[in-house]
Amino acid sequence: MQHENLVGMIRKSAHEVFETMLDLALTDGEAAFGQAAPSPIDGVVSIIGLAGRWVGTGAFSVSTDGARMIASRMLMQEYSAVDDDVLDALGEITNMIIGNVKTSLEEEYGPMGLSIPTVVYGHNFTTRSVGRNEWIVVPFLCQGASMEVHLCLVQGAESHHSARQTAILSMQ
Amino acid sequence: MALDVLIVDDSAAIRKILHRVLVQADVPLGRVVEAGDGVEALAKLKGEKVGLILSDINMPNMDGLQLLNAIKADNAVKDIPVLMVTTEGGSSKVMEAVNLGAAGYVRKPFTAEQIKEKLAGII
Numbered sequence: 001m002q003h004e005n006l007v008g009m010i011r012k013s014a015h016e017v018f019e020t021m022l023d024l025a026l027t028d029g030e031a032a033f034g035q036a037a038p039s040p041i042d043g044v045v046s047i048i049g050l051a052g053r054w055v056g057t058g059a060f061s062v063s064t065d066g067a068r069m070i071a072s073r074m075l076m077q078e079y080s081a082v083d084d085d086v087l088d089a090l091g092e093i094t095n096m097i098i099g100n101v102k103t104s105l106e107e108e109y110g111p112m113g114l115s116i117p118t119v120v121y122g123h124n125f126t127t128r129s130v131g132r133n134e135w136i137v138v139p140f141l142c143q144g145a146s147m148e149v150h151l152c153l154v155q156g157a158e159s160h161h162s163a164r165q166t167a168i169l170s171m172q
Numbered sequence: 173m174a175l176d177v178l179i180v181d182d183s184a185a186i187r188k189i190l191h192r193v194l195v196q197a198d199v200p201l202g203r204v205v206e207a208g209d210g211v212e213a214l215a216k217l218k219g220e221k222v223g224l225i226l227s228d229i230n231m232p233n234m235d236g237l238q239l240l241n242a243i244k245a246d247n248a249v250k251d252i253p254v255l256m257v258t259t260e261g262g263s264s265k266v267m268e269a270v271n272l273g274a275a276g277y278v279r280k281p282f283t284a285e286q287i288k289e290k291l292a293g294i295i
Contacts, residue, residue, distance in 0.1 A: 016281060099230075099261070099280070100261065102262075106264075
């Protein structure tokens with residue numbers, strides 16, 4: 001599976017979701033690849049699992065202000081704090097972005113399953129998956145807010161145990 | 173005549189958006205009943221008479237395809253049209269929903285116009 005193809009799928013999906021559901025344009029940043037753990041985050045991370053011939057994890061991360069902006073735009077009401085509505089909206093944005101990537105992958109790799117999103121909000125925390133799998137990180141800029149889509153996929157047969165791995169949060 | 177609608181999605185955000193889209197689509201709305209999964213939807217259908225169901229597929233406890241199967245097996249509610257609104261855009265899921273009797277299928281993300289077009293052929 002080519003990294004460039006996955007980056008293209010992620011960008012296409014994210015642009016479509018933001019333009020259709022939020023009427024907002026995204027500006028692409030430079031994609032990165034690697035095993036390094038993401039830097040500590042202040043804000044919201046939404047994580048969703050993928051299973052099938054390829055297994056892995058997709059995630060969407062955004063600052064607190066960015067999360068409020070997305071939810072306000074999506075639900076057409078102002079949110080001054082991160083509450084259940086904001087977390088729910090971010091989970092659904094992640095579901096749509098990663099879900100559409102999954103649909104594109106299914107054309108080549110057969111049926112895949114998608115888990116229910118888990119959304120985490122906090123200050124100075126990191127996320128990581130157990131194992132040494134490579135992540136693709138695709139950044140975007142929208143209305144002054146930075147956000148990233150993360151995707152880690154490995155072949156199911158080669159890393160059978162990875163399907164059961166869950167993202168681990170470590171408070172710093 | 174006002175149309176009572178059941179919206180089934182585990183995301184409260186999507187339930188709110190679909191409610192708003194139904195208003196924007198000029199659907200003659202009556203009551204809008206909400207459920208967070210298939211189990212809750214079946215319970216609501218026992219006490220509420222609705223003329224249209226909008227349902228997600230990926231949900232906890234009972235997913236949208238299991239819900240569709242249960243609805244079509246129940247003579248009391250089997251004729252209610254069910255429009256699937258979901259991120260599951262793969263052809264296998266679409267075919268499964270159609271084979272189970274879904275009245276239509278809309279992929280997320282969706283526009284109000286897409287929902288309106290689908291509903292025009294259903295209600």
